[in-house]
Amino acid sequence: MSTSVTPNDGLSGGQVRAESGAELPESGAQASGEGAGKWPTRWWVALLVASGVILLDGLDISMISVATPEIREALGMSASSAQWLVGAYILAFGGFLLLGGRCADLFGQRRVLIIAMSVFAVVSLLGAFADSSTLLVISRFIKGMAAAFTAPAAMSLLTTTFPEGPHRNKAFGIYNVFEAVGFSSGLIVGGLIAAVDWRAIFIMPVPISVLILLAVLKFVPKDLPRAERQRTDIGGGITLVGGMLLLVYTVVAAEHNGWASLSTVLGFVVAALLLVAFVTIERKVKDPLVRLGIFRDRTLVGANLSIGLLYGAAMGFQFVFGVYLQNINGWSPWQMGLTMLPAGLMVVVLGPLLGPLMDRYGVRKVLMTGLLSFLPCYGLLLLMGDEPNLWILLPVSVLWGIGFALSIATLMVAGTNGIADEEQGLASGLLTSSLQVGGAFGLAIVAATIAPGTELDMLYAGVVAMLILSVLALLPQLLRKRG
CATH class of the missing domain: 1.10.287 (Helix Hairpins)
Structure with a gap:
């Protein structure tokens, strides 16, 4: 790991792209001369820690989403206050992400992971015993803040451990599987647990947090001292x-x-x-907290724009899908979760293959395939009728899984390739922050388009908004010249 960075230079030294406008490589193998040999133990540890963190984040947010009605009824919450069970987490997560990523660079990934994961576990346990809606929302805010430090630190650990090329591509493919499994399984598990006791949802992340914490303490090497102490x-x-x-x-x-x-x-x-x-x-x-020269890297900026717009459409899709199946047709949360199971299975199948696909066809082609998959996926939603049709729901779920599997991790690879080790936390924080803020914007936009009601006709306006966001996510990549 590099030990210092010149604060105000235009580009990072040592490991930066050859020029700020460098293109996505047509072949991952060209970006790294290393083959796909056997991984040392420390690489597997870094991958499992990072994957465990993203699994935990996905589980937590999806379980709360489906359990909100039960929590609202038990604590006597109004509709406006109940939205903050998810909103408080998103608020803190999006608000502190950039700071969390930079802290991982300045103070060390291991140190940040230990402190933030400890806070996450303790606050999650306390949330299970909260007897008022105010205390529960506060606990959700603190958990989101802790996650804002664990997520970029874990991703930075991944990118600084695995060299660019086949190894990092493969690692991100596996990492993407954990992310999808966490979210999709959380929808089903959360619905089942909430039907028994919603408080168990807050207890479930605790043992996972403890396992991750123990793995970091035992296996992740201590952070190297920085050559210069920044003010x-x-x-x-x-x-x-x-x-x-x-x-x-x-x-x-x-x-x-x-x-x-x-x-x-x-x-x-x-x-x-x-x-x-x-x-x-x-x-x-x-000594700036964020070196502004990093934004001269057009590949990084393009990846941030695409991932924000892409996730905005994805959050809108989940909202529209939920309104259609649950509000209009009366399905339960776990039934909706089963409908999304094919999407999760596609990510599980394609995730381990993502590295070889990027190595063979190049980052750009894999990314464009993933982004284009969302267009027919959302377009099919315009064919929805009054009753759910399996022949529409199934291909929608499959296409969404393909798009998610091929796009999110590939954008992470594109956005972090060529960034110096001492700024990987910042780059990771930027990408994750763009994803979260873009998701919040997309959800708000789609929700606003169907605000007058939940009738089927109103949903079509939301679908059109999702399609527009998906096309806009394509533009930063289409406008780039091929190398």
């Missing part, structure tokens, strides 16, 4: 976190407050001012 960029940290928190909060609350309301408009304006202040501080401070 604490307090102003940058405050404006970054403040701006991101307010941005995500405004998006999440817009559905309730209204997009044209004074609170929404002011929220966006103040968030923009805080982020402008952050950029101004970073340009002048000696």
